Amino acid sequence: YEKLDQHSSLIAALNYPDRRVQFAAATTIMQLDPAHTFPGATRVIAILTRALGGEGKQAAVLVDSSIPRGQTMAGLFHELGYETQSTQTGMAGFKAATARMDVEFIALEYNIMRWGLSQTIANLRADSRTANIPIIIYGPLRLKNKIEYATRHYPLVQYVVESENTEDIGTQIRPFLNSLKTPELTGELRSEYRSAALYWLSHIASSQRSRIYDLTPAEKPLLPLVADRNLAANALITLGGIPTRTAQADLVTIVTNKTMDSDVKEIAALQLAFHIQKFGLLVDSKNVASIREAYQTATDPKLNTALASVMGTLMPDNKVVGERLQEFKPTTPLP
Incomplete structure (x- = not known):
């Protein structure tokens, strides 16, 4: 396929004044699935983020x-x-x-x-x-x-x-x-663009492509999209791939929301467990307490199982504890 370098017509199209052309170029690049960094990766994320309703950087x-x-x-x-x-x-x-x-x-x-x-x-x-x-x-x-x-x-x-x-x-x-810009998208076409953008962002989050694309600029518009059942899963998967404290806190917000549907909370819990395993525990003790309460009060079996996986990331097993103790080196001789 076309080489993505400074001479690429696709790279040039990312900066074309017509935002529909920009979006088409960004999604075409995603379909090509480049395995290495290329000039324009940050622009792709900005274009996809804008389609979510955020302006992007x-x-x-x-x-x-x-x-x-x-x-x-x-x-x-x-x-x-x-x-x-x-x-x-x-x-x-x-x-x-x-x-x-x-x-x-x-x-x-x-x-x-x-x-x-x-x-x-x-x-x-x-x-x-x-x-x-x-x-x-x-x-x-x-x-x-x-x-x-x-x-x-x-x-x-x-x-x-x-x-x-x-x-x-x-x-x-x-x-x-x-x-230089075309009119903003409205109605059905805007919804199609949002769904497509969210699909590609979640694809990045759930694959090994996070080393090529930085998803952090896409974080802000994700949480409000969870309210739409058609978008919730991919919004949560994308949040799960963003290595920030605020992304982890957003997942906690969904998991502990008492009015959110159980199946949506289940996805959020699985992504939260993944996030903690990959990036470490980033939220405070108050959030941890609310997760524990959600686990103890969950009546849906699938949600309870998903929350149990989160609790597992918070409570290391005996083998992990033993390994950590063996790594401990006292700074002064024992008496």
Whole structure:
């Protein structure tokens, strides 16, 4: 199949302005099931996460030879919702944009150096990884017409008048960025995208592909999806593959929920046991006490068995205890 590198058309499609094209590229890559890391893995997760209803991580790369001015612009973009990486040269900005693969736009100060503005734009447009990423050039009002004329042959380029006001910058860049996106999905198609995205995220969580993809950015929208019985299983499986305390706490929340259906709680309990075995016990003693109470009060046989597996991860058997004691080395001689 197509090699997933900087020349790949699939990698380029991950940054195409049309979000339907992005989603198609992400799911195609998942079907190819690459066995090794590739440029764009973080972008795949961001696209799948966005389909769940979360926005995913939005990032920008900024190039400005002036550190103070660059920090000011980065702060403005951050306030607009973009995690912004600042660089000081055109070459450094190019390297940052091609390395991240989660970039929504690239901001260039009009007078950048090493490379200059024209060379930087030419190189960004020549590389498939950045060919479709919108470029925003900022500078004084007096240069607007001149720079727009000089960059007229390049697609997806917009000049904005520099400002230290967030609202002013937002007013200039939002119409440009929004015009490049297709309307948000609605109704049945949105549900189909959400189900497909959740399927692929759970596939990553339950396979050995977690070394290729970091699922952590997908965590936030998962817990609310458990309320939908059609999505609950894959949402819980995905939570089970995210190595964070908050993911483990979310699984505890489901397991100890007295109004949740038993079959959903059973899946959550099995994922919680798996999570503790793989990543260790991350929740506090209060959570442990609530798990124990849920186990003691469970009347559904399958749920009780699943909760017993969780209790087993909390209470090591005699063999494990013996091994741990043998590993203990006293720091002072025994009397």
